[in-house]
Amino acid sequence: MTALLAVARYEFRMQARKRSLWIAAVLLGGTLVVLQGDRGPRSLPVGTPAREVMATWALLFSILMPLAYGMLLADRLVRDRRLRVEPLLESLPVGPVARLGGKYLGGVAACGLPGLAALLVAAVTELPKRHDPALLGWALVAFAVVTLPGIAMVAGFALVCPTFLSVPLFRVLFVGYWFWGNMLAPAFLPSLTGTVLTPIGDYAATWLLGSGQTALFAGTPGLLPFLRPDPSGASAALSVAVIVLCGLIPMTAAALAAHRATRQTWPAKA
Amino acid sequence: MHIEIADLRRRFGRVTALDGVDLTVSGGMFGLLGTNGAGKTTLMRILAGVLPATSGRVVVGGNDLSTRGGRVAVQRRLGYLPQELGLYPDLTPTEFLDYVGLLKGLDDRAARRGQVGDLLDLVGLSDVAGRKLKGFSGGMRRRVGIAQALLGDPTLLIVDEPTVGLDPEERIRFRTLLSSLAGARTVLLSTHIVEDVAQTCRQTAVLAAGRVLFTGQVTDLTARAEGVTWEIVTAGSPPTDGVVVSAIARTDGTHYRVVSPRPPSPDAIPVSPSLEEGYVALMRSATPLPVG
Numbered sequence A: 001m002t003a004l005l006a007v008a009r010y011e012f013r014m015q016a017r018k019r020s021l022w023i024a025a026v027l028l029g030g031t032l033v034v035l036q037g038d039r040g041p042r043s044l045p046v047g048t049p050a051r052e053v054m055a056t057w058a059l060l061f062s063i064l065m066p067l068a069y070g071m072l073l074a075d076r077l078v079r080d081r082r083l084r085v086e087p088l089l090e091s092l093p094v095g096p097v098a099r100l101g102g103k104y105l106g107g108v109a110a111c112g113l114p115g116l117a118a119l120l121v122a123a124v125t126e127l128p129k130r131h132d133p134a135l136l137g138w139a140l141v142a143f144a145v146v147t148l149p150g151i152a153m154v155a156g157f158a159l160v161c162p163t164f165l166s167v168p169l170f171r172v173l174f175v176g177y178w179f180w181g182n183m184l185a186p187a188f189l190p191s192l193t194g195t196v197l198t199p200i201g202d203y204a205a206t207w208l209l210g211s212g213q214t215a216l217f218a219g220t221p222g223l224l225p226f227l228r229p230d231p232s233g234a235s236a237a238l239s240v241a242v243i244v245l246c247g248l249i250p251m252t253a254a255a256l257a258a259h260r261a262t263r264q265t266w267p268a269k270a
Numbered sequence B: 001m002h003i004e005i006a007d008l009r010r011r012f013g014r015v016t017a018l019d020g021v022d023l024t025v026s027g028g029m030f031g032l033l034g035t036n037g038a039g040k041t042t043l044m045r046i047l048a049g050v051l052p053a054t055s056g057r058v059v060v061g062g063n064d065l066s067t068r069g070g071r072v073a074v075q076r077r078l079g080y081l082p083q084e085l086g087l088y089p090d091l092t093p094t095e096f097l098d099y100v101g102l103l104k105g106l107d108d109r110a111a112r113r114g115q116v117g118d119l120l121d122l123v124g125l126s127d128v129a130g131r132k133l134k135g136f137s138g139g140m141r142r143r144v145g146i147a148q149a150l151l152g153d154p155t156l157l158i159v160d161e162p163t164v165g166l167d168p169e170e171r172i173r174f175r176t177l178l179s180s181l182a183g184a185r186t187v188l189l190s191t192h193i194v195e196d197v198a199q200t201c202r203q204t205a206v207l208a209a210g211r212v213l214f215t216g217q218v219t220d221l222t223a224r225a226e227g228v229t230w231e232i233v234t235a236g237s238p239p240t241d242g243v244v245v246s247a248i249a250r251t252d253g254t255h256y257r258v259v260s261p262r263p264p265s266p267d268a269i270p271v272s273p274s275l276e277e278g279y280v281a282l283m284r285s286a287t288p289l290p291v292g
Helices: A001-017 A019-034 A049-074 A086-090 A096-129 A134-163 A166-181 A201-210 A233-262 B039-045 B068-075 B093-103 B109-122 B138-150 B169-181 B192-198 B218-223 B277-286
Strands: B003-012 B013-023 B028-034 B057-060 B078-081 B156-160 B184-192 B204-208 B210-219 B229-234 B243-250 B253-259
Touching: A001 A096, A019 A049, A019 A096, A049 A134, A049 A166, A049 A201, A096 A134, A096 A233, A096 B068, A134 A166, A134 A201, A134 A233, A134 B218, A201 A233, B003 B039, B013 B039, B013 B057, B013 B204, B013 B210, B028 B039, B028 B192, B039 B057, B039 B156, B039 B184, B057 B068, B078 B138, B093 B109, B093 B138, B109 B138, B138 B156, B138 B169, B156 B169, B169 B184, B169 B192, B184 B192, B192 B277, B204 B218, B204 B277, B210 B218, B210 B277, B218 B277, B243 B277, B253 B277
Parallel strands: B028 B184, B028 B204, B078 B156, B156 B184
Antiparallel strands: B003 B013, B003 B057, B204 B210, B229 B253, B243 B253
């Protein structure tokens, strides 16, 4: 447990210090703020419930900011080999599962930092207009149910996939997936958009909006109808759970493979 | 810590890196010599539990390294400085050592920090303890490397080519430091620089093409060149018979030291050999070199 937390702590520290994380977050988040248009949170009338305002902000930031997280996390696991730290780490009495888990937790925490900061800044800038301190509380809730599960899923794939794909190839595929699987209308082309699997947080944001309207495409008819329940609190919870579990699938596969490799033995005689 | 290696083999595809290595290390400072590609790093990595062998028996301090439990037990008492040590450029030496300390199981925060500070003092990096590692020179990085290896006061220290890339002053400082650490520990020093072993080790082994050519006292290796080491002073062309180990130009001509089974010229006089010459004599006897 100590080793897991140690890896998580230092992984978080190293990533949170990366200027590229913050620059990418500011650029992508800033672009969305500027280009949000009439459907964006700034256009919501005064008197809109704080919960709805912050859900809209969380969804807005979730459109592009996870792209930055995926890009940045893609080299975190292969980096140890590139930096030649791996032989040293492998000589320490710590199993690869703890190292992998620590990297995951640290990566999720580090990428969550700009996501949380963006929502808190949004809440603070909304305060003078809406005079509702509940905005801050709903910012935290929106972060927990809309932003964080998506980061958890992105982190799982971004850490593990580049170990068998190249980092640049993963990044290209990831960008393609992100737009196809989160924002491409199901009526336009078969896609995962609108299913409980969308890490953009469509179902959770729809539940937070609570006004009967769909945040993006949650529940819209399309491919794999069994993954498109009607939006509700239960389907939002299901979506959060499924998204987090999806992120854990590649992590579990990688952990099992690493665990198996470390248990390798050899015969005394050839 | 006693190390017993028997019939150790390691293949990488069709390449045989270790071909039936038998070796016993009892303690103190032990030098592992060999040319590049001799299999030293493979052997060090197996001993550090980083790389599995293909077959063979390796017992370190009573722990069988062919089992996961044995490897972990050794790693708990191990300090390892890999040949090409990478560091996280965005951490400071203090942070890097703290991180490695945590992974070595040094859970007591105050004790760990105290040890990190002491080791940074020992390797002369206290002044730059708060600077990011990305700006460090090769020598400074090596010093961070030895500091991390010493965390947790290991009883077995494995250092793989630790002086490569260091300037002469740093090499000497590093060798002295390693020697001073050997007291109660077993220190395995892998190198292709004979001088490093000559200055620090009493016991040594020579590896070539994955096999042990020699194991024993450093003085015994030196003795391999007794009677076959010659000095020639000449203003003319260098001797062509034997292996020229050194050539120093002086006012009376160039002083050549040559390892050869027979006098390389009528003027050649026999001299006492150095370890380097013993090593050359051994390698020459193992792999006949072109003569003349």
